[in-house]
Amino acid sequence: MSIVLTEFARSRLFPRTPRRNTIQDCTPQAFERHLNKAAPLKVLDGYAPFCKIHVHRNWTTTRCIALPITEENRHLLRSAYEARTVDELPVLVRWFEDVLPPVANYLLVIVYEREQLAKENTPIAADWGVVGCMYTSEPEEMPMAPITMMRNALGVAEGGSGVPLDPEAYRRSVAFWSAHANWRG
Template sequence: MSIVLTPFARPRLFPKKPRPNTIQDITAAEFEQYLNRNEPDRVLDGYAPFCKLHVHRNWTSTHCLTVPISDSNRHLLKSGYEARNKDELPVLTRWFEGVQAPVANWLVVILYSREQLAKEGEAIDADWGIVGCLYTEQPEDIPMAPITMMRNALGVAEGGSGVVLERAAYQRSVAFWEANANWR
């Protein structure tokens, strides 16, 4: 089984100008090499048959992706309209400024099959393509953001995967993201 970073994930996980809320201590090439040489601690099913999650103990100093919202940090939440890349429409997002998450215990690598990526216009020369990575305290997935679920339901033309929105999963996502936020 071979794994590569997709053009979609590379600038988000390994930006040209490093940020403290992205993967630390390694290059994109070293990340790919590690994933291809080391078996994950767990493999989880993703939100669709073409999606798998490889759970690896964090071998970097990467910090958790999210921070719980509390009365003591709520005033540090910011929001704005942003697109994940130049081809997507901006959507309302929120994040913390002025907080730092603890170092993550786990890196949960989100993989899409070669066939799904071809449908989405991202041909790869590997079995699986990395589309994202979650940095977590527990060796498990965190719910996809509600807006990502909606974008997926809109289809490939709008930057999604074409997976229909599942109401119960959406409600679990809202519950998680009402209580947590990303940080910068």
């Protein structure tokens, strides 16, 4: 089995201008080499049959991507309308500023099968393509953000995968993300 970074993931996990809330102490090439050499601790099923989550111990200094919202940090939340790419419409997002989460214990690498990526106009030469990564304290998946679930349900033309919305998974996502937020550094 071979794994490569998609351009979508590369630009988000390894931006041209480094940020503290992305993967640290690792180049995109070293990241790919590690994924192809080191077996994951476990592989979780993703939200659709073409999606898997490879759980790895964090071999970097990358910090947890999400934090609980508390009365002590609520005033540090910010929001704006943003698009992930120039082709997508902006959506409302929120994040913490001026916080420093702990170093993550795990990197949960989200991969899609080659066939699905071809449907999404992202052809790859490998078996699997990285589309994202969660940096967590536990070796378990965080719920996908509600807006990502909606975008996926809208289809490929809107930056999604075409997987219909699962109302129960959506409710779990809303419960989690109502009590947590990402951070920016």
